[in-house]
Amino acid sequence: MATTATQQRRPSKGDEYGSLDQGISTAVSSLTAILDPEVLKISARILRVIDRYKFPSSSSSSSSTTTDTNLPSRSDEGHFRFLCTVYSQVKASEPIRLCLPAFPFKSPNSTRKVLGRLPDKAEEVALAHLSGLCLAIGDLYPPGAKLTIISDGLVYNDLLGVPDKDVWAYGEALRAIARDKGYDKNIIFSRLRDLVTVPLPEHMDEMTYVANASNFRRALLNTFMRPDWEWSEVRRSEDVCATYRGYIKFLETDLEHVFPQGEDRSKSRFKRGVEYIARQMLARGDAFANAVSTRYKDHVRLSIHASTGASKLSISLLPTDTIYTTPWHCSVAFRLDGTITSGMRAEFEADDRFELVYTADGRPSYFRERSDLLSWAGDKGGVTMEPLYPSGVMVRPSVPGSLAIRDIDGDKVRALAEVNSPVVLRGFCKRPDREEFLKKAHELGEPLPWKFGLVLEVKDRGTETAGLNNVLSSEWMPFHFDGLFKTKTWTDDDGRECLVPDPPRFQFFAGVTGSPKNTGFTIFSSSTLLFQHLPSWLSVHDLSPLTWSVATSSFDQTTMRGLPLVISHPTTGKPCLRYHEPWPQEKTKFDATVVTIEGQGLPGSSEAICAAIDETLHDRRVAYYHAWEQGNLVVSDNVLMMHTRSDFTAGSDRELWRVHFD
Numbered sequence: 001m002a003t004t005a006t007q008q009r010r011p012s013k014g015d016e017y018g019s020l021d022q023g024i025s026t027a028v029s030s031l032t033a034i035l036d037p038e039v040l041k042i043s044a045r046i047l048r049v050i051d052r053y054k055f056p057s058s059s060s061s062s063s064s065t066t067t068d069t070n071l072p073s074r075s076d077e078g079h080f081r082f083l084c085t086v087y088s089q090v091k092a093s094e095p096i097r098l099c100l101p102a103f104p105f106k107s108p109n110s111t112r113k114v115l116g117r118l119p120d121k122a123e124e125v126a127l128a129h130l131s132g133l134c135l136a137i138g139d140l141y142p143p144g145a146k147l148t149i150i151s152d153g154l155v156y157n158d159l160l161g162v163p164d165k166d167v168w169a170y171g172e173a174l175r176a177i178a179r180d181k182g183y184d185k186n187i188i189f190s191r192l193r194d195l196v197t198v199p200l201p202e203h204m205d206e207m208t209y210v211a212n213a214s215n216f217r218r219a220l221l222n223t224f225m226r227p228d229w230e231w232s233e234v235r236r237s238e239d240v241c242a243t244y245r246g247y248i249k250f251l252e253t254d255l256e257h258v259f260p261q262g263e264d265r266s267k268s269r270f271k272r273g274v275e276y277i278a279r280q281m282l283a284r285g286d287a288f289a290n291a292v293s294t295r296y297k298d299h300v301r302l303s304i305h306a307s308t309g310a311s312k313l314s315i316s317l318l319p320t321d322t323i324y325t326t327p328w329h330c331s332v333a334f335r336l337d338g339t340i341t342s343g344m345r346a347e348f349e350a351d352d353r354f355e356l357v358y359t360a361d362g363r364p365s366y367f368r369e370r371s372d373l374l375s376w377a378g379d380k381g382g383v384t385m386e387p388l389y390p391s392g393v394m395v396r397p398s399v400p401g402s403l404a405i406r407d408i409d410g411d412k413v414r415a416l417a418e419v420n421s422p423v424v425l426r427g428f429c430k431r432p433d434r435e436e437f438l439k440k441a442h443e444l445g446e447p448l449p450w451k452f453g454l455v456l457e458v459k460d461r462g463t464e465t466a467g468l469n470n471v472l473s474s475e476w477m478p479f480h481f482d483g484l485f486k487t488k489t490w491t492d493d494d495g496r497e498c499l500v501p502d503p504p505r506f507q508f509f510a511g512v513t514g515s516p517k518n519t520g521f522t523i524f525s526s527s528t529l530l531f532q533h534l535p536s537w538l539s540v541h542d543l544s545p546l547t548w549s550v551a552t553s554s555f556d557q558t559t560m561r562g563l564p565l566v567i568s569h570p571t572t573g574k575p576c577l578r579y580h581e582p583w584p585q586e587k588t589k590f591d592a593t594v595v596t597i598e599g600q601g602l603p604g605s606s607e608a609i610c611a612a613i614d615e616t617l618h619d620r621r622v623a624y625y626h627a628w629e630q631g632n633l634v635v636s637d638n639v640l641m642m643h644t645r646s647d648f649t650a651g652s653d654r655e656l657w658r659v660h661f662d
Contacts, residue, residue: 036091042141043086046096047079049136050300052533052619053129053315055325075309082300082313089298096137096145099299100130101292102317104153105162105170106328107254112346115331117166119173121357121366121387122327125340126317127174127183128389132620133315134186139618148296150190154216155288159277160251161258164213168206170328192216195291196223217284224294225287231279240282242306247278250329253344318342319390319621333367336374337528338391338420373416376409391526392624393420396427405429405436405633410443417506417637418571422524422626425633432510432631437657441508444635445661448486448504457512459655460648475588476647478581479525479617482507482638482660484550484558484593499560501578504638504660505570511632512655520648521625522634522656524641527576529622530613538603538612540566540575546599546609550580554591562598569639576639581614617642628656 089096103123107113114120130147138144153167171191178184193200193212196219201208234240251274261270293301303312304326316325324330324342331345333354348354354367366387368374374385381399388394393416397403405428417423429436438454441447447454460474471477471485483501490500515521531540549561566575582595597606604612616622625646626634636643638660648654 035087039087039091043083043090045140046086046090046137046145047083049140050098050133050302050313050315052136052621053133055306055314055316073309078309078311078313081311085298085300090141093143095143096141097296097299098134098145098147098302099150099292099296100147100302100304100315101150101152101288102304102326103149103151103171103174104155104328105157105167107250108160108162108258109254109256110345111257113253113329113331113344115345115356115364115366118170118363119177119327120331120359120364122318122330122332122342123174124177124181125319125332125389126327127178127187128181129317129319129621131181131183131186132390136620138186139620145186146188147186147302148188148190148299150195150292150296151192152285152288154192154213155220155284156281158217159280159284160254164210165206167213168209172206192220192288195288195295196220220291221284221287223287224290225283226290229283229286231282234282234286239305239307239311243285244278244282246305247281248274251278254329331367334369334387336369336371336416336419338387338393338526339528373412376412377403377407380407388424388624390529390621390624391420392422392424392524392626394424394426396425400427403428405432405440408440408633410440413635414444414506417635418569418640421526421641422624422634422636424626425635426629426631428633429631432512432633432657434657437508437510437633438659440633441659441661444508445506448660448662450660454659456658457655458658460650460652473590474520474648474650474652475590477644478583478587478593479523479614479642479644480580481578481642483563483578484552484554484560484580486660487558487560498562499558501560501563505662506660507634507636507638507643508659508661509632509634509636510657511628511630511634512657513628513653514630515628515654516648516652518627519646520652520654521627521646523618523623523625523644523646524636525617525623525643526641528574528640530577530616530642531575533616533619533622535612535616538609542603543577543609543613544575546597546602548579548598549596550593552591552593554593565597567639574640577613577642578639579613579642581617581644582610628654 086096103126106117106119110116114122130149134145134147151167151171153162153170154164157164157167171189175184175189178187178189193204193209193216196216198212198215198219200212235244252271255270255274255277259265259270259273261267265273301312303314304317305314307314318325318327318330318332318340320332320340320342322342324344330342331348332340332342333348334340348367349356353369355370356364357366357368359365368385368387375382377383377397381397381402383403384396384398386394386396395413408425408428413423413425434455438447441454450456459472481501481503483503486502486504487499488502489497491497509522534540544566546565547562548565549559549563551559564578567578568574569576580593580595583593585592595610597609602609626632
């Protein structure tokens with residue numbers, strides 16, 4: 001098992017533990033002498049992946065779901081505890097089991113906070129984020145991970161005036177999103193009924209659920225509530241106090257319309273009521289936590305609440321830059337560049353920069369930055385733009401079949417791709433026509449000829465490389481920017497000629513066929529997200545002065561030196577990574593590619609910097625995995641984005657057309 005896991009495509013480089021969270025490093029160091037080192041190494045890497053999803057250290061006190069900077073850290077205890085849990089599962093070649101009490105119901109304040117009582121784009125993004133966590137574990141450990149989300153809705157809903165049937169509807173809609181998006185491959189849902197013993201009919205429907213809601217709550221408290229639970233005692237716990245402060249914060253807005261202030265309820269009386277409800281929630285939450293620890297004792301316990309880290313790992317559910325990190329307490333907004341922010345519904349409604357987007361059935365779903373780039377072909381029904389996670393935009397005809405490839409607004413697609421790639425165009429053709437494809441390429445820009453013509457037919461050709469290394473194979477490719485196969489001779493200030501990259505500005509793909517299921521992905525990683533998720537010891541400021549060299553016997557024996565690692569985007573001016581992932585001979589049956597980071601005063605060794613960049617490029621919070629369907633058209637900015645392709649079964653019917661253009 002350990003051998004199989006360590007043979008994955010992306011092993012870590014350099015010191016195995018030095019860049020881990022200090023708690024993980026301490027735990028690993030103390031165990032290396034007595035445990036299987038390979039299993040321990042994999043276990044530590046898995047905990048490191050989970051650690052990426054923790055609360056950002058810059059968060060300040062706020063809602064119940066953000067870090068509390070006043071809390072003492074006991075993460076070393078938690079990491080040691082969960083390292084043992086993960087180790088036992090890795091040793092047995094079992095999926096890593098995670099559990100997360102979360103997703104209760106929408107806040108009852110749909111006037112100021114949320115968009116309604118059902119899940120919306122905020123929940124969808126959160127599930128994508130959590131699914132990405134499981135997939136990231138699977139990237140380095142083949143059995144992967146399974147996350148059980150345990151809804152705590154019935155534990156608290158009556159205290160907040162939320163009907164039992166609303167809790168049921170929220171949970172059912174959440175499961176539907178997971179099924180529709182494929183997140184249910186990694187995510188399992190559990191209810192309060194799974195933690196207690198209550199006689200029930202074989203089939204659970206809405207009416208049965210509502211009829212037994214009180215029974216579930218009663219059984220929970222009777223079975224798992226501590227008889228000696230007293231606020232004066234439990235408030236001594238740092239974790240309890242952090243959760244209490246969070247409860248107070250969000251209850252003040254959750255309950256402002258449920259229990260409005262007025263002649264019969266003063267501000268101070270409302271405040272006392274909020275504090276009382278918060279303590280009731282803590283008492284019930286303690287019973288719920290006891291039930292979870294009993295039922296899921298062999299799981300890594302995740303939490304949406306701030307904590308010391310001793311008994312649970314606190315994570316953020318939304319990839320946001322604000323304090324609002326749980327989707328049932330906020331609304332989300334997408335900027336034009338694809339980055340996500342979250343906040344109060346009322347705040348976005350009052351901000352002229354954003355507009356509200358509705359689902360096909362007319363429910364409000366999320367906000368997005370206003371832009372003329374997001375609409376065209378209005379005379380033929382227009383288009384629907386859907387943000388992709390973690391980056392990119394899916395464009396479809398609003399009326400299926402109403403638009404063809406000729407109706408695509410090339411200027412707007414090109415401009416949108418410069419800030420948020422890839423732009424995926426689906427539903428504009430069933431199978432691409434070469435003449436129409438080339439015509440659209442000329443509308444998008446100036447197509448750049450290859451030595452074999454304008455269109456590269458990308459498919460598995462076995463050992464026939466056509467001078468393109470493993471591009472025309474079925475094996476995994478390194479991340480790159482198309483700067484090795486297309487070069488030019490440059491004369492420097494001293495009159496010396498040297499070879500430099502001359503990459504195209506854009507890529508334009510067409511899916512001639514689909515891809516084998518769950519394989520053969522084209523993977524795009526945005527510099528916008530990459531620079532946000534580099535490890536703490538490395539930043540875009542550190543990388544900007546650096547250069548790099550590359551050497552390979554492919555692409556006409558290409559060797560180049562002094563290449564800038566970061567360049568400015570020619571349109572937006574934003575920093576963009578210009579890089580090729582090192583690809584040693586053990587990763588390919590074709591030609592190796594050697595990459596070295598150059599420069600004085602490096603923040604780390606060349607190998608360490610490459611390892612950090614490589615890991616971030618493959619980070620599921622950064623990398624968009626595109627699964628091809630026949631007829632897909634994709635436009636990607638080759639400066640903003642790095643790209644690669646995952647492996648697939650040799651000889652599979654997977655064919656793309658690709659044109660480069662400036």
